[in-house]
Amino acid sequence: MKAAWIAVAIGVMALVTFLTRVLPFLLFDRGGQPPKVIHYLGAYLPPAVIAMLVVYCYRSMTFDALGNWLPGVAAGLAVVALHVWKRNNMLSIVGGTILYMVLVQVVF
Amino acid sequence: MNRKTLAAAFPHTIPVLMGYLSIGIVYGWMMSAAGFAPFWTAAASVFVFAGSGQMLGVDLLSRAAPLADIAFLTLILNFRHLVYGLSMLEKFHDVKGLKKFYLIFALSDETYALLSGVQPPEEVDPHGFYLSIAALDQIYWIVGSVAGAVAGALVTINTEGIDFAMTALFLVIATEQWLSGKQHLPAFLGLGGTLLPLLIFGPDGATFLIPALVILVGGLLLIRPVLEKPERLEERGESL
Structure with missing residues (x-):
């Protein structure tokens, strides 16, 4: 991968991220009320988008062999279970990831 | 921003210190496992400064996704920041110039959470106080992610499957939203x-x-x- 491409790609991420942060200030800093629909989407789109990204993470999963789906599903369930139990971000992320790594490296 | 302001801001940032150091290490390690030199991790943490956005970035960079896809996915993932900005309009209203630019640039989830909850002490300049919180948070993130990247580049263990950390992060956010909403x-x-x-x-x-x-x-x-x-x-x- 070319260094120039990586730099541009990181630049795009930086620019778009900044855009989402600066836009409210560009539009509404001099007074003016943001439309209610923005508040509405702002409240309810994030949970929908996170669910979308969970599906995105699992997009390449296939069911033709046990090793193609079991590690991801088992580790995913472990993450959710750990999080419901302790609600500690780090524990849930690291615990699930280590389980996944053991499953793909040692078991399957 | 002086020492007194920094000292007043620091205790508020301790929870973020713990969180950013640990998640940053995981992120940096993922970047190195995907074959990117620590330099790139540092660049992303300095210029992007978005935890979940950068995690998603590992996936996008390592599969050399088209730039339009990178822009699109980053946009929808970070859409929530629009709302952070809306609720900070008043707080940042009288801040000027570069200070304002940085406060807006550095409005990550964690910094937003701190800034919306915290009251600056009376004896310090409130703008300097906000700025100190934002800057400390980003420093923790840079230090954590670069430490993870360097460790990932030096330690040669089999890291196959470490990319699952991104899935785990989104599952944690989803579970958290489910439990609290x-x-x-x-x-x-x-x-x-x-x-x-x-x-x-x-x-x-x-x-x-x-x-x-x-x-x-x-x-x-x-x-x-x-x-x-x-x-x-x-x-x-x-x-x-």
């Missing part, structure tokens, strides 16, 4: 609205995400009367 309809909409185009278009590239986003936004606008109803009732209850 009353409305689960948006999550179901996101799940179903993404699965359907995935089954139709297949996983190649990220093409299925575009119809998925249309379904999500369209669906949310359609169910708006249902979702906003309980809030209106609550408001009425409070005013009585």
Whole structure:
């Protein structure tokens, strides 16, 4: 991968991220009320988008062999279970990831 | 920003210090496992400064996704920042120039959470106080991610599967939203609205995400009367 491409790609991420942060200030800093629909989407789109990204993470999963789906599903369930139990971000992320790594490296 | 302001801000940032150092290490390690030199991790943490956005970035960079896909995915993941900005309009209103630029640039989830909850002590300049919090947070993130990247580049263990950390992060956010929110309809909409185009278009590239986003936004606008109803009732209850 070319260094120039990586730099541009990181630049795009930086620019778009900044855009989402600066836009409210560009539009509404001099007074003016943001439309209610923005508040509405702002409240309810994030949970929908996170669910979308969970599906995105699992997009390449296939069911033709046990090793193609079991590690991801088992580790995913472990993450959710750990999080419901302790609600500690780090524990849930690291615990699930280590389980996944053991499953793909040692078991399957 | 002087020492007194920094000292006043520091205790507030300790929870973020713990969180950013640990998640940053995981992120940096993922970058190195994906073959990117620590320099790139540092660049991303300095210029992007968005935890989940950068995690998603590992996936996008390592599969050399088209720039349009990178822009699109970063945009929808960071859409929530629009709302952070809206609720900071007043707080940042009198800040000027570069200081304001940096406060807006550095408005990550964690910094937003701190800034919206915290009251600056009377003896310090409030703008310097906000700035100190934002800058300390970003420093923790840079230090954590670069430490992880360097460790990942030096330690040669089999890291196959470490990319699952991104899946785990999104699952944690989803679980957290599920546990703390009353409305689960948006999550179901996101799940179903993404699965359907995935089954139709297949996983190649990220093409299925575009119809998925249309379904999500369209669906949310359609169910708006249902979702906003309980809030209106609550408001009425409070005013009585």
